[in-house]
Amino acid sequence: MAALLSRVPRPTRVDLWLALGLLLLSAGSTALIEVFGPLPEDRPAWPWGYALILTACLPVLWRTAFPCTVALITVVAATVYYPLAFPDGVVMLSALVMLYTLVRWGYRIFGWLLGPGLFVLLNVYGLLTGGGLRADTMATLAWIIVLLCVAEILRWRDVYRRADREREEESARTREEELLRRASDERLRLARDVHDTVAHNISLINVQAGTALYLMESQPERAAEALSTIKQTSKDTLTELRAMLGVLRAVDESAPRAPVPGLERVPDLVEGARGAGVAVELRVTGQERRLAVGVEGVAYRAVQEALTNVVRHSGADRAWARIDYGLSELLVEVTDDGRGTVGPPAPGNGIIGMGERAALIGGTVDAEPVEGGGFRVRVRLPVDGGPARGQGEPG
Structure with a gap:
């Protein structure tokens, strides 16, 4: 029995307050009618009337976990309550809440069959037993149909808003990928510039060095001019390289030509580290979802750099x-x-680049030794704040 109860999901806070409110309203309205305005044909609500009220309201505790089952129990109990001539309270409110929940949450066919279907059956029962059609029952049925129509309208509004939000996110993602593609093209252009600059200037230096060696004894003035040219050319080359490498700084990696890797490729990094002989355990917590390209790219690079350092x-x-x-x-x-480190870790391109990429989107990086041995890298990135559309490259 204890094992069975342990598997029953805990009610959510909303369901708890909703069930409590429905129970107080239903039982309280019935008690008030019995005390202040009883009708001659009313039967005493104690104990069976209150038992039906409890049966109609208590299952609402598990409305989120079992919406269809709870709706069936609640609607049947609330519907059966009235033909038994108990005081006419607001027991039907719990049934209305569950019918609205069914349609609003997408259980449309079941909701439409359950609500009007039970009232049709009750009126058929009334006709067969000679009771006739009750005006209040028909009015309640009309209100139920109105309620279900309102739930349908609100559900379709939610569907439309969700689709509109997904379109906006996809459009933003497309814009991000286009910006990243342009940045990649620019990096490739700069890489070609580096190649052309270095190849040209090194060739020039090589020619001038040969000339200086050849003329050093016979024409020292021309040899000095060649050496001067070598000095100026090498200085210009270093200046250009510093400017370009400030943009193209990358470690063991060429400029990206494929789609920006995201968190879905982290298991590949883990498998790669395992193949290198390190037993890596990956744990993912929280609600997994698609994040901005910049956030996923920075997170992926952080894991990549950290596992590379581990290996x-x-x-x-x-x-x-x-x-x-x-x-x-x-x-x-x-x-x-x-092994960890003794004291703060020496700043290297990896940790510095990781921190720079995180800072671009408003994040932070902490890298420190673990007490007792080992090392820890912790990166915190905002999901929806700051300029969360950036994408850095490894440093």
């Missing part, structure tokens, strides 16, 4: 990667059991 430098046997989808923040954490 190359840590000497670790095991590592743990965690991705936590928060409501307003994405947390990426990689921890290993390797």
Whole structure:
């Protein structure tokens, strides 16, 4: 019995307050009618009337977990209550709530069959038993149909808004990918410029160096001019390289030509680290969802850089990667059991580049040794705040 109860889902806070409110309204209205305005034909509500009220209201606790089952129990109990001549309270309110819930949440056919169907059956029962059609029952049926129509309208409005929001997100994602493609093309252009500049100037330096060696004894003045040209050319080359590499700075990686990798490719990184001999465990918590391209790209690069450091430098046997989808923040954490560092880690291109990419979208990076051995990299990225459309490259 205890095991069975442990598998029953806990009611949500909304369902708890809704069930409590319906129970108080239904039982309270019945009690008030019995005390202040009883009708001669009313039967005492205690105990069976209140039992039906409890049966109609209590299942609403599990409205979210079992909407169809709860609606069936609630509607049947509330509908049966009235023909038994108990005081005419607001027991039907719980049935109305569940019928509205069914249609609003997408259980349309069941909701439309359950609501009007039971009232039609009750009126047929009344005709067969000689009771005739009750005006109040027909009015209630009309109100139920109006309620179901309102639920349909609101449901379609939600569907339209959801589709409109998805279109906006897709449009924003397309714009982001276009900007990233243009940035990639620009980086490729700069890479070609670097190649052309270096190839040209190095060739010039090579020719001038040969000339200087050839003329050093016979024509020292021309040899000095060649050496001067070499000095100026090498200075210009270094200046241009510094300017271009400030944009193109990348480690062990060419300019991207494929779609920007996201969190869906993190398992590939984990498998790669495992293939290198490190037992990596990946854990994903929170509600997984598609994030902005910039956020997913920065998170992917952070995991990539952290696992690369684990494989190359840590000497670790095991590592743990965690991705936590928060409501307003994405947390990426990689921890290993390797040698760690003594004191703060020496700043390298990897950690610096990771911090720069995170800072572009308003995030932070913490890299520090773990007490007792090992090293931890923790990256926090805003999900919906700041300029969350950036995309950096590894440093």
